[in-house]
Amino acid sequence: xxxxxxxxxxxxxxxxxxxxxxxxxxxxxxxxxxxxxxxxxxxxxxxxxxxxxxxxxxxxxxxxxxxxxxxxxxxxxxxxxxxxxxxxxxxxxxxxxxxxxxxxxxxxxxxxxxxxxxxxxxxxxxxxxxxxxxxxxxxxxxxxxxxxxxxxxxxxxxxxxxxxxxxxxxxxxxxxxxxxxxxxxxxxxxxxxxxxxxxxxxxxxxxxxxxxxxxxxxxxxxxxxxxxxxxxxxxxxxxxxxxxxxxxxxxxxxxxxxxxxxxxxxxxxxxxxxxxxxxxxxxxxxxxxxxxxxxxxxxxxxxxxxxxxxxxxxxxxxxxx
Amino acid sequence: xxxxxxxxxxxxxxxxxxxxxxxxxxxxxxxxxxxxxxxxxxxxxxxxxxxxxxxxxxxxxxxxxxxxxxxxxxxxxxxxxxxxxxxxxxxxxxxxxxxxxxxxxxxxxxxxxxxxxxxxxxxxxxxxxxxxxxxxxxxxxxxxxxxxxxxxxxxxxxxxxxxxxxxxxxxxxxxxxxxxxxxxxxxxxxxxxxxxxxxxxxxxxxxxxxxxxxxxxxxxxxxxxxxxxxxxxxxxxxxxxxxxxxxxxxxxxxxxxxxxxxxxxxxxxxxxxxxxxxxxxxxxxxxxxxxxxxxxxxxxxxxxxxxxxxxxxxxxxxxxx
Numbered sequence: 001x002x003x004x005x006x007x008x009x010x011x012x013x014x015x016x017x018x019x020x021x022x023x024x025x026x027x028x029x030x031x032x033x034x035x036x037x038x039x040x041x042x043x044x045x046x047x048x049x050x051x052x053x054x055x056x057x058x059x060x061x062x063x064x065x066x067x068x069x070x071x072x073x074x075x076x077x078x079x080x081x082x083x084x085x086x087x088x089x090x091x092x093x094x095x096x097x098x099x100x101x102x103x104x105x106x107x108x109x110x111x112x113x114x115x116x117x118x119x120x121x122x123x124x125x126x127x128x129x130x131x132x133x134x135x136x137x138x139x140x141x142x143x144x145x146x147x148x149x150x151x152x153x154x155x156x157x158x159x160x161x162x163x164x165x166x167x168x169x170x171x172x173x174x175x176x177x178x179x180x181x182x183x184x185x186x187x188x189x190x191x192x193x194x195x196x197x198x199x200x201x202x203x204x205x206x207x208x209x210x211x212x213x214x215x216x217x218x219x220x221x222x223x224x225x226x227x228x229x230x231x232x233x234x235x236x237x238x239x240x241x242x243x244x245x246x247x248x249x250x251x252x253x254x255x256x257x258x259x260x261x262x263x264x265x266x267x268x269x270x271x272x273x274x275x276x277x278x279x280x281x282x283x284x285x286x287x288x289x290x291x292x293x294x295x296x297x298x299x300x301x302x303x304x305x306x307x308x309x310x311x312x313x314x315x316x317x318x319x320x321x
Numbered sequence: 322x323x324x325x326x327x328x329x330x331x332x333x334x335x336x337x338x339x340x341x342x343x344x345x346x347x348x349x350x351x352x353x354x355x356x357x358x359x360x361x362x363x364x365x366x367x368x369x370x371x372x373x374x375x376x377x378x379x380x381x382x383x384x385x386x387x388x389x390x391x392x393x394x395x396x397x398x399x400x401x402x403x404x405x406x407x408x409x410x411x412x413x414x415x416x417x418x419x420x421x422x423x424x425x426x427x428x429x430x431x432x433x434x435x436x437x438x439x440x441x442x443x444x445x446x447x448x449x450x451x452x453x454x455x456x457x458x459x460x461x462x463x464x465x466x467x468x469x470x471x472x473x474x475x476x477x478x479x480x481x482x483x484x485x486x487x488x489x490x491x492x493x494x495x496x497x498x499x500x501x502x503x504x505x506x507x508x509x510x511x512x513x514x515x516x517x518x519x520x521x522x523x524x525x526x527x528x529x530x531x532x533x534x535x536x537x538x539x540x541x542x543x544x545x546x547x548x549x550x551x552x553x554x555x556x557x558x559x560x561x562x563x564x565x566x567x568x569x570x571x572x573x574x575x576x577x578x579x580x581x582x583x584x585x586x587x588x589x590x591x592x593x594x595x596x597x598x599x600x601x602x603x604x605x606x607x608x609x610x611x612x613x614x615x616x617x618x619x620x621x622x623x624x625x626x627x628x629x630x631x632x633x634x635x636x637x638x639x640x641x642x
Contacts, residue, residue, distance in 0.1 A: 025363070029541070030468050031400035031525060032365035032458065039360035042346070044353035045441065047409040047455060051448040079352035088368040090411070090453045120366065127372040127449050132411045134368060134455035137353065147351050204352060220350070 004096060005124045012105035013089070016112050016119035024086060024120055033120035035086055041138040043085075046076035052129040057172055062097075062104030064172075064184050065131060070111050072207065073135035074188035075258040079205040081145040081197040082137030084117035084190065090132040092125045115190065145196060145203040145262070150221035154201050154263040154289040157272065159189055159281055161235040162210055163247055166254025178237045186258040192283075195275045196262055203262035208255040210286075211298045217263065218289075218297040227252065227287035230303045252300060263289055325417060326445045333426035334410070337433050337440035345407060345441055354441035356407055362459040364406075367397035373450040378493055383418075383425030385493075385505050386452060391432050393528065394456035395509035396579040400526040402466040402518040403458030405438035405511065411453040413446045436511065466517060466524040466583070471542035475522050475584040475610040478593065480510055480602055482556040483531055484568055487575025499558045507579040513604075516596045517583055524583035529576040531607075532619050538584065539610075539618040548573065548608035551624045573621060584610055 009028070017027035026034035037043060050069045052058055070087065077084055089108075093100075112118055117135070168183030175184060189205070196203060202221055204213045210232070218225050234247040242250060264272055269285075276283035300308040330349070338348035347355035358364060371390045373379055391408065398405055410429075414421075433439055438456070489504030496505060510526070517524060523542055525534045531553070539546050555568040563571060585593055590606075597604035621629040 026465065026467060031397040032367040032403060032465075034401075034460070034465055035364040035366065037358050037362075037364060043356040043358060043364060043457075045356065045407075045409060045455075045457065046353040047411050047442055047444050047453075049411045049413060049444045049446040049453065051413065051446045054447060076352040080355075082353065086366075088366060088455055090368050090370045090455075092370060092372065092451060121368055123368050123370045123453070125370040125372045125451070126375060127451060130413060130446070130448060130451070132368075132370065132444070132453045134366075134409055134411075136364075136366065139355070144347065144353070144355055146347060 008096065008101065008124060009122070012101045013119060013122060016105070016109055024118055028119065028121045033086070035120065035136060037138060040141050042141050042144070044077060044080050044082040044137040044139055044144065045134060046073055047132065047134040048072045048076070049130055049132040060172070062100040062102065063107035066104040066107040067111065067185050069131040069133050070108060071186045071188050071258060073133045074115060074117065074190060075186070075205040075207070077135055077137040078189045078193035079145065079203050079260060080137070080139060081143065081193040081203070082139045083194060084115050085136040085138050086118045086120040087133050087135040089119055089122040090125070091122065092127045092130040094127065094129055115188070140197070143197050145193065145200050147202050147204055147217045147220035150202040150217050150223050150263040150289050151265070152223055152289055152291050153266065155266055155269065155285050156214065156225055156227065156261070156263050156287040156289060157283050157285050158206065158210060158233060158261050159192055159259045159283055160257070161233045161238070161251070162206060162257050162259055163238050163251030163254050164235050165256035166250055167238055167241060169256065179241065183256055186256065188258060189260045191279055192260055192281060195279065199268045199271055199275065200262040200264050203260055206255065206257050206259045206261050210252045210261055211300070212255070214261050215297045217261070218292070222292055223289050224292040224296070225287055225289055225298045227298060227300045229300050229308070231284060231286045233282060233284040329417065329422065329445060330443070333422045334440060334443060337426070337430055345439055349440065349442045354407070354409070356441065356457060358459060361462050363462050363465070365398060365401050365403040365458040365460055365465065366455060367394055368453065368455040369393045369397070370451055370453040383421040383423065384428035387425040387428040388432065388506050390452040390454050391429060392507050392509050392579060394454045395436060395438065395511060396507070396526040396528070398456055398458040399510045399514035400466065400524050400581060401458065401460060402464065402514045402524070403460045404515060405436050406457040406459050407439045407441040408454050408456040410440055410443040411446070412443065413448040413451040415448065415450055436509070461518070464518050466514065466521050468523050468525055468538045468541035471523040471538050471544050471584040471610050473544055473610055473612050474587065476587055476590065476606050477535065477546055477548065477582070477584050477608040477610060478604050478606055479527065479531060479554060479582050480513055480580045480604055481578070482554045482559070482572070483527060483578050483580055484559050484572030484575050485556050486577035487571055488559055488562060490577065500562065504577055507577065509579060510581045512600055513581055513602060516600065520589045520592055520596065521583040521585050524581055527576065527578050527580045527582050531573045531582055532621070533576070535582050536618045538582070539613070543613055544610050545613040545617070546608055546610055546619045548619060548621045550621050550629070552605060552607045554603060554605040
């Protein structure tokens, strides 16, 4: 590591490991960081790389890149029902851009404090702009939310509204636009995930779109899903932009919202309603889990009974019955 | 994630998570992996990115890239005295190169089995060839080897021989050359690190060179070091290639050997000797820790009393007394 790299770390990243969680007896600066788990906990880990021009637009500010990178990872913790413990950052930069680094560091610091998730180590390398984060979290032993637990008859829910971020990507230059902000500054549903530990049978975060991600739950659980198009929760901003029907279709097929999609036994409906109220977060039932019949994993049904088959990749074909 | 990426993961990486350690109740394929720690353990984490053309030569085979990437990380565990638990791999590829991926996966699989360190998760992205690995390990609670424990009067040791990899880089095309193999296929000193938990006061792995890395120990411990040039252990291959004097200087200033440099109280000399014998690994005392006098952190003294000052960056100046 060169002198410049030490200076960058010292100026922009050293303080992101200062935090009061008391779970990091040794932070950045040694060969490894040391983290404490409690005896009743299991470790959750996830890693994501965001590459310029692929996962964020060329020219995005350091704040946007930092936010989307860390939240993509925190959202994976949320989908397991995990509480954040810390993260490591591997940053690849084409050159030292002080403005980018300052904005990156400022936003990262805000998230570190908001979610009590310290930066415990990292790596700087020179190359195409890319951000890799590996995040650590904990769950009470044996209680994580896997993708594989969905059972026939379960309800299917999504949190918040979906489709906003996909439309927001088109307008990302305008950080005052409500839809753009959903793309630029997603919120990880950590409290929801932890609240679902005793309620959900399976969960995933929506990064690729409801149909694609619900498809992962169905494949892992060897079941299928029917989604009612008219139940898909979309924002007023998206509806007024696309019209209601197109907004709901966009909500099913576009990604990057980082809401949670989860399944739950109908016996938990009241508890899930209360959880949503306590978090001031709408939790909307959008369909049901059914037995897999060898066809598509996820079927979408319109209000007049028409059936839309969508594959993981998006629309496969459109059937009018 | 596209269909191609799923196919790559399935073909080349899925089986690297199959292993008998029993510490990974949930491996790759969900939002997070789940790892078990025992109540008396603390978690060690480290992350390293290797970029083509910077950390490995352009045109290096998948096997070389896999080996150097994982061992660079395992070596950080070794330097903490940690036992491997698992790792996540974030691979960035410019295109799908089956030959590269096959060689990468084969070598990674050998290391997974050799060091009982399963692949528990990962990420594939398209971009400039780069490999980021975040590795997890465990230490008995409170017993890690930090850089900050070196005390005045401690002995300084290095394991094995140093300088080989730096010279080997020049010859990396010839994988039969003994020095080239030290560069291409370094060995992480995991058993040594764990054996040093009760013996060493500080430790680091030699990635930047003995002087640079011993300098990190000295800075973290606020001490200084005197190294006896004639004690620096070099291989017969390096000596016959460079001559003995130049070989020892190369041993101090060139990196990539992934040997351990550690400090220890003189009261442990006999125990350290026995540890080296039990591992069939030479552990050579190369100097002593002294008080920091505001000058250079690491001084090198030749047999005739001449003093060579070296900075972290390499040679700063050369003083004949």
